[in-house]
Amino acid sequence: MKLAARFGQVPASLTLAIAAKAKAMKAEGLDVCSFSAGEPDFDTPAHIRAAAKAALDAGKTRYGPAAGEPKLREAIANKLRQENSLAYERCNVIVTNGGKHSLFNMMLALIETGDEVIIPAPYWLSYPEMVKLADGKPVIVPTDASSCYKITPEQLRASITPKTKLFILNSPCNPTGIVYTPAEIKALAEVVVEQDILVVSDEIYEKIIYDRVQHLSIGALGTEIFERTIISGGFAKAFSMTGWRLGYLAGPVELIDAVTTIQSHSTSNVCTFAQYGAIAALEGSLDCVENMRQAFAQRRKIMFERINAIDGISCPKPDGAFYLFVNISKTGLKSLEFCKTLLESQQVAVVPGIAFGTDECIRLSYATDMNSIEKGMDRLEKFVHSLNSM
Numbered sequence: 001m002k003l004a005a006r007f008g009q010v011p012a013s014l015t016l017a018i019a020a021k022a023k024a025m026k027a028e029g030l031d032v033c034s035f036s037a038g039e040p041d042f043d044t045p046a047h048i049r050a051a052a053k054a055a056l057d058a059g060k061t062r063y064g065p066a067a068g069e070p071k072l073r074e075a076i077a078n079k080l081r082q083e084n085s086l087a088y089e090r091c092n093v094i095v096t097n098g099g100k101h102s103l104f105n106m107m108l109a110l111i112e113t114g115d116e117v118i119i120p121a122p123y124w125l126s127y128p129e130m131v132k133l134a135d136g137k138p139v140i141v142p143t144d145a146s147s148c149y150k151i152t153p154e155q156l157r158a159s160i161t162p163k164t165k166l167f168i169l170n171s172p173c174n175p176t177g178i179v180y181t182p183a184e185i186k187a188l189a190e191v192v193v194e195q196d197i198l199v200v201s202d203e204i205y206e207k208i209i210y211d212r213v214q215h216l217s218i219g220a221l222g223t224e225i226f227e228r229t230i231i232s233g234g235f236a237k238a239f240s241m242t243g244w245r246l247g248y249l250a251g252p253v254e255l256i257d258a259v260t261t262i263q264s265h266s267t268s269n270v271c272t273f274a275q276y277g278a279i280a281a282l283e284g285s286l287d288c289v290e291n292m293r294q295a296f297a298q299r300r301k302i303m304f305e306r307i308n309a310i311d312g313i314s315c316p317k318p319d320g321a322f323y324l325f326v327n328i329s330k331t332g333l334k335s336l337e338f339c340k341t342l343l344e345s346q347q348v349a350v351v352p353g354i355a356f357g358t359d360e361c362i363r364l365s366y367a368t369d370m371n372s373i374e375k376g377m378d379r380l381e382k383f384v385h386s387l388n389s390m
């Protein structure tokens with residue numbers, strides 16, 4: 001069978017592959033400490049589950065509008081107006097099968113053959129692959145620890161060509177955990193407006209931030225940048241709803257209408273009764289989100305301190321999300337070899353930085369229990385020390 005040529009450009013997700021291997025090793029009885037998956041280890045809050053159950057019992061099991069339940073679209077628009085100062089109405093919002101789906105459909109609706117999309121590295125591993133599948137060209141802009149892995153306005157401006165259509169901004173960021181300051185967001189917005197390109201702001205981790213850091217949505221800075229902004233969000237991370245597959249896209253009506261058409265011919269509506277759980281998430285108390293955030297903050301503290309106490313590896317302190325991006329260059333190993341050997345010798349699963357465009361780093365998720373963190377850090381320390389003694 002001859003597959004479409006586009007498929008040959010796109011590798012499978014390394015994060016999902018490593019998480020699957022770690023689960024398979026656990027199934028074989030091995031004591032694996034997995035820091036690979038970006039998935040909270042908490043149960044979905046009870047009031048959200050109850051709302052979905054009630055909807056199921058009420059017969060909310062039939063086809064719904066391709067763009068999502070009107071009440072949920074309205075709730076998302078309200079959230080964006082009240083929390084993010086973004087002047088969206090229901091017509092500016094579509095409900096998607098997770099945040100990833102919102103971005104993929106957006107790419108299909110926007111990107112034409114040869115269009116360039118600027119992506120700062122390190123990046124979430126699916127961004128470039130989505131661009132390729134839409135027949136666009138990813139333009140990767142490297143950053144490093146000296147700039148806290150943030151693209152500068154000068155780098156953004158220098159990367160723009162007549163073919164540039166879109167800039168991808170992810171704050172808080174996967175894999176680094178960095179959060180752009182309001183001043184940095186403003187400076188990037190000025191370039192976007194000046195060069196008349198579009199920006200998609202992936203804000204899936206917006207509620208998971210630490211140390212009184214402020215999250216600012218780029219579209220809130222004025223009419224000109226708002227008109228050029230697209231927002232991708234969802235419920236997976238903050239509300240521990242990864243398996244629910246509930247995300248959303250917000251933007252100009254013509255884009256949302258186009259994405260709705262794409263969705264109508266692909267997935268149709270998102271699971272109907274699950275959407276009622278999302279409504280409860282937005283309209284209910286956020287105490288559950290704060291409790292999880294505080295747990296993440298404590299885990300971050302322990303893992304950050306343990307890693308930076310190990311001679312030979314280091315990482316900056318993340319401002320948000322639940323990842324540490326660790327530099328392993330002093331070990332002499334590239335990321336794939338480091339992760340493979342660590343998993344086989346110490347049963348510790350982490351993700352190679354090459355998946356995120358940076359081969360001298362690895363990503364660890366602290367969305368797991370404290371016992372696993374302590375045990376895993378002991379094993380990581382033992383592994384790095386063994387490399388130092390070679």
